[in-house]
Structure formats: structure tokens, C-alpha cells
Amino acid sequence: LLLDEPTNYLDLEGTIWLEDYLRSYPYTVLIVSHDKDLLNNVAQNILHLENQKLSFYSGNYDRFDRTRREKLMLQLSMKKKQEEARRHMESFVERFKAKASKARQAQSRMKALAKMEPIADVLQERVFPFRFPAPEKPLASPIIRLEDASIGYEPGKPVLQNLNLRIDQDDRIALLGANGNGKSTFAKLLCDRLQVTSGHKYASKKLRIAYFAQHQLDELKMGETPYEHFRELKPDATQAQTRAIAGSYGFGADKADTKVEKLSGGEKARLLFAIATFHKPHIIILDEPTNHLDVDSREALVMAINEYDGAIILISHDRHLVETCADRLWLVADGSVAPYEGDLNDYRKWLLDPARRAKPLTAGAEEDGAAEARPSRPSIDKREARRLAAQKREQMAPLKKKAQTAEKEIARLQKLVEELDAKLADPKVASDTNAMRATAKERADMLKAVAKAEEVWLEASTAYEEAMAAD
Structure with a gap:
């Protein structure tokens, strides 16, 4: 069985089913894929093609x-x-x-x-890291709120309804649900590409939204260069400033002047990321962002998302991306969107339940036993519980923010300690008694600051977790 990028246009549900099927497939399977989870859970050996050479490795991707x-x-x-x-x-x-x-x-x-046969040059860090610019000014939470909202494409035919949700600026939310359930429709509602047909949507007045979807690759101007794209984003910039902007996104002199049609799929995706986030958004909506990225580029995207200070809404079949970037899951199913309380492993177990495959759930009454197998999602009579949960999250937001701020401060201080360690190892500093003494003192002070920040983080995170766990 030969499969070339089999998960690219599958939803997460289809990807989970395919993985389960391939693990029990009795014959030989050859897969070309950039899906790290699929390669880890299915592959027993890896063939790696690089520099026109094919190398064999025993074991899974990791x-x-x-x-x-x-x-x-x-x-x-x-x-x-x-x-x-x-x-x-x-x-x-x-x-x-x-x-x-x-x-x-x-x-x-x-x-x-x-x-003497020359040893080939070692290619290191080939992928330029993605960088999502931080929002200029944080906004008060929630940045988006939906109240009894409905959305659709035709009058009287809502795709999604009874939407009662809120999004804060520090949220990391992944949308679950089969293709056709309305995930992309919901994303378009959030970024104002579609309007509510009933109910209300409230958003901060100064809210900036970035939207990335896989089909947008076709919207790039193939006859223009990345430099020309950046020039259009900031027409008042000098040539040097525009080239500096292009360089910050990994488009050096050669790539900045290469026509888009000549760029690889990953380079085009990086250009789209740059265009979408250029104006420092408060929320980034990513609809299947990994389809044209290789494994290394996907890891760079994970780092960019986790370093970004704004909100993230993620639609992806890439389980590794969802698991490492999302801290909340929302299920899009049965014409609505609601929080899913389990994790991806719970969701996978439900999807692969034999009873569910044998007796698909309908919009009406559920078969016996299906309710237990079904992912937990609030029904209409649980709206009050949802409202109280949202209210509680809002009350706890200052504690959560305090813990997150302390965590970032710890990371910043630890980086400074590493820089001081490197300075102490410098022979010039080591040979200068005064410089050595001053650097050592600075390092000791920095370690005290790290310890203090860790205490603040521990106190705030413990208080937040205890408060959220309380009835």
C-alpha cells in the first residue's frame, strides 16, 4: 500500500481512523508523510531522502x-x-x-x-523560525463573546446555532469535529468573514485578527516577489527597511527577489504567515496551517504559537500540533460549538468505539449506550453551567495572568543567567579579576531573581488550580 501525504486533506477524525487502520494492516505500507504522530505510531522503519541519497533508519520517527x-x-x-x-x-x-x-x-x-574524499557539508537549522509579532497593547477579556448566536449561508438554514462562548486574549483553543460540521464556518464568523444570522457577537473595538487558511496559497500573487508583497504591506518604508522586514521572516536577498511561483510550498506558507500577522494581531486563527510544511517547519510553527502572546484558534488534523499548542478543546458537532472536557486520547477512544461505527449517532434520539461513548459536550439544559464556568474563568483570569507573567519572567531571567555563564567562560573575563567578580555577583543576583519569580509563579499557579478545581 503506497500512500503519499495521506493526511493532508483529512480531518483529525479521519487521521485517527487511518492511523488505527494502518497499525492493523497485515501487508507492507510505504508512506510519504510529514505527520509526526502518524510516523511515530505507524512506521517501524524510516527511509530518509536527502541530497539525492536514501538512508535507512530502524524505528519510528522520534x-x-x-x-x-x-x-x-x-x-x-x-x-x-x-x-x-x-x-x-x-x-x-x-x-x-x-x-x-x-x-x-x-x-x-x-x-x-x-x-582525500571531502566530507559533505553538514546542513544544520535549514528552517528559518516563524515569528508571530506580539500585540501592541493587550485588550480586556473577553476579546470576543457570542450570545445565542447562529450562523449560516442561507436564510433559515443555520450551519451553527445556540453559540454561547467567550474568547480571552491568552486562550489556546483547538476545534474538534469532522469535516463538514462547520469548523471553518465558525472560524469565518470569528474573523468577520461571515456575520451572525441571529443572536449577538461582541468584540473589542481595537481587536486585530489574523486569519490563515490553506486555500489562501492560491491568493498569493505568483508573478510578484516576497519583497513586493512586503512593499505593499508597508508602502512608506524605504527599500532597506522593506528588505529588513523580509529578512526578519527568513526571506534573505535571494529569496526576497524570487517570484512566488518559484518558492516551495513551505516558503509560500511562511510568506502567508508573515502577511497575515504583519499588523500585530490580538488573535490568530489557523485553519489547517501545516498542509504545506515539512516536519521541521511544523516544529518551527509550534514554537511560534507557544511564544506568541495573543489568542490562538486552531483547526488542524495534526495531533502533535494540537497536543503541544492547545490548552482548551471545543467540539463542533450537531450544529453547535461547545467545550469538550476530555483530552485528545479520550476523543480518539470515542471515535474508535465499535458501537459508534456500527450505529452512527443521529440528530435525534441516541442509541442505548451511545451517550456514554459520546464526547461530553454541554446540551441546551446545561447553558447555566456553561455560563457559571465562564464567569468563574473570568474571576480567575487575574491569577492565571499573574502565573503566566511570572513564567515568562522566569524564562527571561534564565536566559540572562545563561548569557552570564557564557561571559564567565570567556578567557578575557576570566583573566580580569574585577570583571570576573562583577559578573559573578551579577549572576548571583540574577539567580535570586529567578528564585523569587519561581515563588510568585508557584503561588499564583497553585491558587489558580485550587480555585478552578473547587466546586
Whole structure:
């Protein structure tokens, strides 16, 4: 069975089913995929194609990744040693080739140089990291609130209804639900591409929203360059400023002047990320952002999302992305959207339940036993519980914010400690007693600041968790 990027246009539900099917498939399967979870859970061996060479690795993706990194480090070390040996031989030949007494040795070195097969350059950190700019000014929560809202494309035919939800600026929400249930419709409602047909949607007046969808790759101007795209975003910028902006998104001089039609799928996606987030949004809505990204680019996207200070709404079939970036799950099903209280493992178990496959649930009465198998999602008579839960989250928001601020401060201070450690290891500092003493004192003060920030974080996070767990 040969599969080329089988999960790209599947929803999360289809991806989970495919993974389960392939694990029990009795014959040989060859998969081309950038889906890390699929490769970890299905693949027993990895064939890696790079620089026109195919290499075999035993084990799943994570094992391949570890082994490959170890090989790269070894190759880098060997290349450095070879370059040192080559320089030594070349120096010997240059010094002694004219001397009769050393001519034989020089000739021997020259032959050795000719036979020396150069070790290939090691390609490291090929993927430029994504950077989502932080919002200029935080907004009061909630930044978006829906009250009894409905949305659809035709009058009297709502796709989604009874929407009672709120989004805060520090939310990380992933949308679950099969294709066709309305996930993308809901995303369009949030970013004002669709309006409510009934009920209300409230949003902060100064709210800036970034929206990325896989189909937007077709909206790029293929005959223009990334430089020209950035020029249109900031027409008053000088040429140097525009090139600096392009460079900050990983488009150096060569790529900035390359027509979009010549860029790879990942480079086009990066250009779209840059365009969508250029104006420093408070919320980023990502609808299947990984379809054109390789594994390394997906990891760069994970880092960008986790470092971003605004809200994230995520629609993705990439389980690794959802698990590492989302701290809340909302289920889009049965014509509505509601919080899902389980995690992805609970959701997977429900999807793969044999009773559900044999007796699909309908919009009407549920079959016996289906209610237990069904993901927990609030029904209409639980609206009051939802309202109280939202009210409680709002009351606890200051504690949550305090814990998050302390966590960021810890990370900032630890980075400064690492910089001071590097400074202490500098021979110039080590040889200067006064500089050494001052740097050591600064490091000690920084460690005290880290300890204090950790106490603040522990106190705030514990208080928040206890308050949220209380009845």
C-alpha cells in the first residue's frame, strides 16, 4: 500500500481512523508523510531522502530524529578534523616542496590530499523560525463573546446555532469535529468573514485578527516577489527597511527577489504567515496551517504559537500540533460549538468505539449506550453551567495572568543567567579579576531573581488550580 501525504486533506477524525487502520494492516505500507504522530505510531522503519541519497533508519520517527542528529554531530566533528588535517598537509607541501631533502615527503602529502574524499557539508537549522509579532497593547477579556448566536449561508438554514462562548486574549483553543460540521464556518464568523444570522457577537473595538487558511496559497500573487508583497504591506518604508522586514521572516536577498511561483510550498506558507500577522494581531486563527510544511517547519510553527502572546484558534488534523499548542478543546458537532472536557486520547477512544461505527449517532434520539461513548459536550439544559464556568474563568483570569507573567519572567531571567555563564567562560573575563567578580555577583543576583519569580509563579499557579478545581 503506497500512500503519499495521506493526511493532508483529512480531518483529525479521519487521521485517527487511518492511523488505527494502518497499525492493523497485515501487508507492507510505504508512506510519504510529514505527520509526526502518524510516523511515530505507524512506521517501524524510516527511509530518509536527502541530497539525492536514501538512508535507512530502524524505528519510528522520534528514534530516526535522535539517530540522525547524532550522525550529523559526528559528521560535523569529522569534517572539522579533516579540514584541520588538510590545512596541515597543505602547509607542509607549501613549505617543503622546493626543498630536495623534503621533496619525497611533500609528494606523499600531495598524493594524500588528492585521495582525500571531502566530507559533505553538514546542513544544520535549514528552517528559518516563524515569528508571530506580539500585540501592541493587550485588550480586556473577553476579546470576543457570542450570545445565542447562529450562523449560516442561507436564510433559515443555520450551519451553527445556540453559540454561547467567550474568547480571552491568552486562550489556546483547538476545534474538534469532522469535516463538514462547520469548523471553518465558525472560524469565518470569528474573523468577520461571515456575520451572525441571529443572536449577538461582541468584540473589542481595537481587536486585530489574523486569519490563515490553506486555500489562501492560491491568493498569493505568483508573478510578484516576497519583497513586493512586503512593499505593499508597508508602502512608506524605504527599500532597506522593506528588505529588513523580509529578512526578519527568513526571506534573505535571494529569496526576497524570487517570484512566488518559484518558492516551495513551505516558503509560500511562511510568506502567508508573515502577511497575515504583519499588523500585530490580538488573535490568530489557523485553519489547517501545516498542509504545506515539512516536519521541521511544523516544529518551527509550534514554537511560534507557544511564544506568541495573543489568542490562538486552531483547526488542524495534526495531533502533535494540537497536543503541544492547545490548552482548551471545543467540539463542533450537531450544529453547535461547545467545550469538550476530555483530552485528545479520550476523543480518539470515542471515535474508535465499535458501537459508534456500527450505529452512527443521529440528530435525534441516541442509541442505548451511545451517550456514554459520546464526547461530553454541554446540551441546551446545561447553558447555566456553561455560563457559571465562564464567569468563574473570568474571576480567575487575574491569577492565571499573574502565573503566566511570572513564567515568562522566569524564562527571561534564565536566559540572562545563561548569557552570564557564557561571559564567565570567556578567557578575557576570566583573566580580569574585577570583571570576573562583577559578573559573578551579577549572576548571583540574577539567580535570586529567578528564585523569587519561581515563588510568585508557584503561588499564583497553585491558587489558580485550587480555585478552578473547587466546586
